[in-house]
Amino acid sequence: MDYTTRDTLDIRALAEDDAEDFQRLRLRALKEYPDAFGLSSETVADKLRLAAESQDDFTLGAYRDGELVGMAGFYRDSGGEKMRHKGHVWGMYVASKRQGEGIGRALMRELLARASLLPGLEQVHLAVVTRQEPARSLYASLGFETYGVEPNSLIIDGERLDEAHMVYSVAKRTKEVFHMSYTADISRNNPGCFLFLIDQSGSMGEALGGQPELRKMDGAADAVNRILDAISQRCSQGMDIRDYFDIGVIAYGTDGAGRTKLETALPGTTPEEPFLSVSQVVDAAEVEEREVKESDGAGGIVEVTRKFPVWLRPTAGYGTPMCDALSAASKALKDWTAQHEDSYPPMVINVTDGAATDGNPESLAQEIMALGTNDGNVLIYNAHLSEMSAMPVQYPSDESEVPPDEYAAQMFRMSSVFPDPVVELAAGMGLSVTQGSRGYVYNADMVALVQFLDIGTRAASDLR
Numbered sequence: 001m002d003y004t005t006r007d008t009l010d011i012r013a014l015a016e017d018d019a020e021d022f023q024r025l026r027l028r029a030l031k032e033y034p035d036a037f038g039l040s041s042e043t044v045a046d047k048l049r050l051a052a053e054s055q056d057d058f059t060l061g062a063y064r065d066g067e068l069v070g071m072a073g074f075y076r077d078s079g080g081e082k083m084r085h086k087g088h089v090w091g092m093y094v095a096s097k098r099q100g101e102g103i104g105r106a107l108m109r110e111l112l113a114r115a116s117l118l119p120g121l122e123q124v125h126l127a128v129v130t131r132q133e134p135a136r137s138l139y140a141s142l143g144f145e146t147y148g149v150e151p152n153s154l155i156i157d158g159e160r161l162d163e164a165h166m167v168y169s170v171a172k173r174t175k176e177v178f179h180m181s182y183t184a185d186i187s188r189n190n191p192g193c194f195l196f197l198i199d200q201s202g203s204m205g206e207a208l209g210g211q212p213e214l215r216k217m218d219g220a221a222d223a224v225n226r227i228l229d230a231i232s233q234r235c236s237q238g239m240d241i242r243d244y245f246d247i248g249v250i251a252y253g254t255d256g257a258g259r260t261k262l263e264t265a266l267p268g269t270t271p272e273e274p275f276l277s278v279s280q281v282v283d284a285a286e287v288e289e290r291e292v293k294e295s296d297g298a299g300g301i302v303e304v305t306r307k308f309p310v311w312l313r314p315t316a317g318y319g320t321p322m323c324d325a326l327s328a329a330s331k332a333l334k335d336w337t338a339q340h341e342d343s344y345p346p347m348v349i350n351v352t353d354g355a356a357t358d359g360n361p362e363s364l365a366q367e368i369m370a371l372g373t374n375d376g377n378v379l380i381y382n383a384h385l386s387e388m389s390a391m392p393v394q395y396p397s398d399e400s401e402v403p404p405d406e407y408a409a410q411m412f413r414m415s416s417v418f419p420d421p422v423v424e425l426a427a428g429m430g431l432s433v434t435q436g437s438r439g440y441v442y443n444a445d446m447v448a449l450v451q452f453l454d455i456g457t458r459a460a461s462d463l464r
Contacts, residue, residue, distance in 0.1 A: 181376030199352035205316030248274030254319035322356035354407035381439030397436035
């Protein structure tokens with residue numbers, strides 16, 4: 001059977017509940033490669049439990065058709081602050097019947113993407129027996145470089161084996177990727193993707209900090225509607241709407257009993273399958289008339305009636321299940337990226353008050369940012385609408401630049417660094433964006449909020 005790299009393949013961090021699957025695959029690996037695994041069976045469940053509680057230590061599993069068929073582990077060096085810049089790969093294995101299907105490459109790409117998000121990590125090390133040429137070629141193609149060979153590193157049944165020691169430079173590779181990626185042309189055969197996550201918790205009914213005349217939910221809905229309209233217009237050729245993008249809108253809140261409510265703003269979609277093509281999005285718009293003030297061309301102001309397309313209505317009520325929303329987004333984007341491997345990477349735009357009520361959303365955001373296409377990783381941009389009257393912040397490059405809001409630092413860490421093409425675009429728009437700036441704004445006014453969303457959507461507009 002012909003498999004693509006990600007077809008029906010689910011790669012995720014293993015937890016204590018996966019110990020039985022892990023142990024079964026580990027025993028299979030021991031029979032084939034008795035030198036490769038040192039864990040005793042008694043420690044497997046404990047290791048997976050501890051790994052699930054730490055971002056510095058994780059084990060990835062590759063499931064195909066419900067069966068665990070591959071695994072790869074990562075741990076950060078525990079030798080104190082002097083060694084914290086290093087991490088190590090262990091236990092990389094793919095079941096023999098599944099080798100040649102691209103699973104090993106997919107596992108290692110996911111591992112490196114997750115490891116690269118760890119603050120202060122600079123290097124990822126591994127060792128591989130020199131005669132294992134396919135494995136060495138795989139690692140080299142991913143950016144690992146050999147820095148030495150250890151003679152007689154292993155002695156198995158009297159046979160002496162040499163090991164090549166290889167290292168992956170996180171900073172070097174990240175710089176190369178940011179210069180080379182996020183450049184794919186967008187066409188009807190390779191569309192782009194936008195997923196909007198809209199907080200509809202009770203606090204979104206409050207005034208935006210420093211702007212008492214504007215409720216957060218009104219600002220969020222109006223900005224998203226304007227951007228959806230702008231995307232639609234960019235895809236218009238005369239009367240023809242060309243399907244250059246898939247678009248999804250997931251709103252999240254809870255009911256009065258605290259139960260999560262995930263709803264989609266586009267008809268016929270679900271949180272599991274939230275996307276419509278642009279032409280379908282245009283057809284789904286409701287049109288309403290609004291009174292707006294415009295120049296009369298002679299120095300005066302007149303009030304006129306204009307028609308506006310509307311997809312999202314302002315709503316606010318109860319809790320903020322951001323973790324559930326991000327989890328749903330992760331599942332939807334895994335499916336989308338599996339079907340569009342050569343497309344421009346998806347963008348997630350989260351408009352929120354920042355105060356998740358169902359746990360810490362940071363690891364889920366990192367999980368999404370570890371997904372991607374051949375052109376780069378998924379980007380997450382966060383518009384943080386707080387009731388605090390702190391000065392607005394736009395596109396910070398360091399955590400020290402965000403306000404002393406208890407959620408601001410977390411939302412900053414959950415936001416992607418702007419890739420080089422986005423930095424160039426934003427600079428061309430006259431915005432104060434530098435290398436290292438993140439897709440994060442705090443208490444932006446309506447003009448700045450729309451501008452922020454415009455950066456994300458324009459970046460993926462090299463249409464063909």
